[in-house]
Amino acid sequence: MLGLVGGAWVVLTAQRNIARIQHSAFHFGVPERCAIVFCTVDIAMLLAKSADRWFAAMGLVVIGCGLIAIGVIDAFTHRVPRYINGLAITLGVPLLVLDAIIHWDLGNILRAGAGAVVLFAFFVGLKSIAQGSFGKGDVLLAPIVGFALAYNSWGALLTGAVSIFLIGGVVSAALLFTGRVSRKSRIAFGPYIVVGTLLALVI
Template sequence: MTPLELFLVVLVGVFGLVIGSFLNVVVYRVPAGIPLSRESRCPQCDSAIKPWHNVPVAGWLALRGRCAACGESIPARYPLVEAFTGIAFAVIAWAFLATTAAASVRESWALGLVIVAFLYFVAISIALTLIDLETHRLPDVIVLPSYVVGLVLFAGAAWLSGEWDALLRGGVGMIALYVFYFVLRLVRPGGMGGGDVKLAGVVGLYLGWVGWGALAVGAFAAFLVGGVVGIALIATRRAGRKTAIPFGPFMLIGAWTGVFAGEALGHAYTSLYSGT
């Protein structure tokens, strides 16, 4: 990796810290129906939060995890989400810059659009996971626009790079995974929510763009991880057979498993049976 690419990775990571701070706002306000444009205030005393107290991670540390006005404890989740988002953004930038060579200016712009698409997917993955765990909902206001964002960014990347096969694969993955989850919901209405079905199309789009192996592994991994966690919760008596467990986080864990390991696992599987 060149010094310029390393600088870009660090820059993207810092940008991720800022996005992480915004995601904390999204996770709190979207389920509650509070406008995102509203000024940041302490939920306990309603005091306005000063801009320098909103600096990702550093603001929480400076305040020692308490509101400057009333002393109410500020959950450690806030700096953790900010730090995790920053690290995740840096990892995405590093992964794509280190493994994808751009031979021309058009290909460089195409790579940039793909990186932006996956950074967006990181952001909604974090927000939707936290919201689903807390409310058992996957809000349409986050999921539905993701179709447009993903399709526009990938279409732009395909136009610049000529990788129309990747865009077609993404479209097939989007439709296939949506239909698969839709059928599952019809077969077992209580086992799959409408939000899961809508999210499935988004997941299929991103996995399909990466490759067929990513699509297959990502789709399967969601049920594997969900099954393992479900069995563990039942075994430890933290849930029963009829306990509603949000499936969105497992879908997203499966998706990222497919993105990073799907192609390698898919190739290993086919090689095992083809003898190559």
């Protein structure tokens, strides 16, 4: 049920933000709406299944829905809405913290906080090196991504980080090879961050 509500929210939020950023009357078609909802429901179910406790499942589903919305919006506009990122943090993180407190797993909170700091520092370093190809919005995604991944384990954080750049590199290379983009084209990196993160959370 939460996944279905999340899917509907993702469609409406993404559609509204894309229209606002592009200054157009943007609307998803019925097939696109159905695809987004079904994907969100499936991912929500996998996230809930990966967590063996209720509040942790709720927190991961909330964060997952926020990331999906961000990924869709960034794919169309090359923008990462800060308020959606903030919403995922303010709603999802407290649920994970509450889960840790209830089950006396305070080490999870410390590890998650450290993961958020580590991934943020890594993204900041990448932005300073790869100027122009790594946006500020991508950097601002690092804390919530690092927190969610490290809350599971250090292994999940490592898997997520590797998946993000592996998927991004493969897809970008394929787009260049097929002529869909050029070396000077801007490529939205947010969708790769989202896919890599969700993949690491559900496996």
